[in-house]
Amino acid sequence: MNNKKINIITLGCSKNLVDSEKLLKQLNAGGFDVIYNSDDISAENVIINTCGFINDAKEESIDTILRFVKAQKSGKISNLYVMGCLSERYSDILKQEIPEVKKYFGVNNMKDILNELGVTLQNELLTERTITGPGHFAYLKISEGCDRTCAFCAIPAIRGKYISRPIEELVKEASKLADNGVKEIILIAQDLSYYGLDLYRKQALPDLLTELLKIESFEWIRLHYLYPANFPTELIPLIKDNPRICKYIDIPIQHISDNMLGLMKRSHNRKETEAVLNKLRNEIPGAVIRTTLIAGHPGETEKDFLELKDFVASFRFDRLGVFAYSHEEDTYSYNKYDDEIPAEVKESRVSELMELQQNISAELNETYVGKVLKVIIDRKEGEFFIGRTEFDSPEVDQEVLITAEYDLKAGFFYNIRITNASEFDLYGEPA
Numbered sequence: 001m002n003n004k005k006i007n008i009i010t011l012g013c014s015k016n017l018v019d020s021e022k023l024l025k026q027l028n029a030g031g032f033d034v035i036y037n038s039d040d041i042s043a044e045n046v047i048i049n050t051c052g053f054i055n056d057a058k059e060e061s062i063d064t065i066l067r068f069v070k071a072q073k074s075g076k077i078s079n080l081y082v083m084g085c086l087s088e089r090y091s092d093i094l095k096q097e098i099p100e101v102k103k104y105f106g107v108n109n110m111k112d113i114l115n116e117l118g119v120t121l122q123n124e125l126l127t128e129r130t131i132t133g134p135g136h137f138a139y140l141k142i143s144e145g146c147d148r149t150c151a152f153c154a155i156p157a158i159r160g161k162y163i164s165r166p167i168e169e170l171v172k173e174a175s176k177l178a179d180n181g182v183k184e185i186i187l188i189a190q191d192l193s194y195y196g197l198d199l200y201r202k203q204a205l206p207d208l209l210t211e212l213l214k215i216e217s218f219e220w221i222r223l224h225y226l227y228p229a230n231f232p233t234e235l236i237p238l239i240k241d242n243p244r245i246c247k248y249i250d251i252p253i254q255h256i257s258d259n260m261l262g263l264m265k266r267s268h269n270r271k272e273t274e275a276v277l278n279k280l281r282n283e284i285p286g287a288v289i290r291t292t293l294i295a296g297h298p299g300e301t302e303k304d305f306l307e308l309k310d311f312v313a314s315f316r317f318d319r320l321g322v323f324a325y326s327h328e329e330d331t332y333s334y335n336k337y338d339d340e341i342p343a344e345v346k347e348s349r350v351s352e353l354m355e356l357q358q359n360i361s362a363e364l365n366e367t368y369v370g371k372v373l374k375v376i377i378d379r380k381e382g383e384f385f386i387g388r389t390e391f392d393s394p395e396v397d398q399e400v401l402i403t404a405e406y407d408l409k410a411g412f413f414y415n416i417r418i419t420n421a422s423e424f425d426l427y428g429e430p431a
Helices: 013-028 055-073 087-095 110-116 155-159 167-179 205-212 235-241 259-264 270-283 302-315 332-337 343-366
Strands: 001-012 032-038 043-050 079-084 137-141 184-188 220-223 249-250 288-295 319-324 371-382 384-388 401-403 413-421 426-431
Touching: 001 013, 001 401, 013 032, 013 043, 013 110, 013 137, 013 184, 043 055, 043 087, 043 319, 055 079, 055 087, 079 087, 079 110, 087 155, 137 220, 184 205, 184 401, 205 235, 220 249, 235 270, 259 270, 270 288, 288 302, 288 343, 302 343, 319 343, 332 401, 343 413, 371 401, 371 426, 401 413
Parallel strands: 001 032, 001 043, 043 079, 137 184, 184 220, 249 288, 288 319, 401 426
Antiparallel strands: 371 384, 371 413, 384 401, 413 426
16 A cells, blocks of 8 residues: 555535645645545545535535545555535534544645645645646636625635635736646636625726736636626626637526525625626627526525526526525524425426526527537547537536547637537537
């Protein structure tokens, strides 16, 4: 068994992925042989970076921990460590229920993890990462935590207050990613709209984008999670006038009924939500708008749900995801409301919304047939090359499938003529 070998397993969101990549870089520099997301059990040490956001994610994290506990009991690994959101939320319970884990760490504990492994934190590497994905796209986490008080969300309790990273630091990290071949940079945070308010006393996302546009090797700059309230309108001309900023607006509205937005403690009502959505659609021609919704939050009546369904039908979002409400400890909803809506009703509402969106998506996709779109190839899978347009983010949105008879390469851009469309995918050939 190799005692200088570490297997890092990452669960959950892209923000967790960035944390793992930064830890991976430090461990590599400290002399460790690091493998990533592997079922390889030849490593002496295993670190599981967990998600603790909603029930499904918590179950996946616990199942993964127990699988490696079993490997440890059979002598296949020696040291099992757990970090991330789940252990931040439930460290005391986890220590009691799964004592086989050598040590639990929360979030933002990289220095402590390194110390445990006998590695000294190298400050000069804090803006560097070892990219674990394909290499042509990477996430840039521009802040930590959240100052919003949404009733259903445990992130502020887990990750703390909103802390913006300085623009100079982000540009330095982005430049190193560009030097390593990254062509698409995806800005992530719990809330991009808020960026800079704590550090610069203003919404500074437009300033950050202006600096990132100076890195010419980025062909696409993509924005994730723009909160609808106090939307930084200076972004609109930037997105409209810069072809390298993807015309992709990810703006999670969660609901449209004023009753539900109030119960969810959102900072926007229906009128304000519609105003920002219509402004985006009218002022950035050709942009796709993505949103996420919650079905079955406490207090959601049939009337509220029908209002939401009618809105989805009339606005016709380009991309849409729906989650069934999860009753999470350390949230306002958990403390103030009963989780009164049966699971089968929640799931039925999710299905109704997604069936509606499936029809909308099919109709919108048909409009692409015959058009030539710029596509980045992510990978080859079976008989197809799998790519994306600027209107689609990795892993969460639809893809473009091109038969493998053509000589294409992952990480390169091609002009693809769309020849066919389904509800959630496009098919094409090189133009």
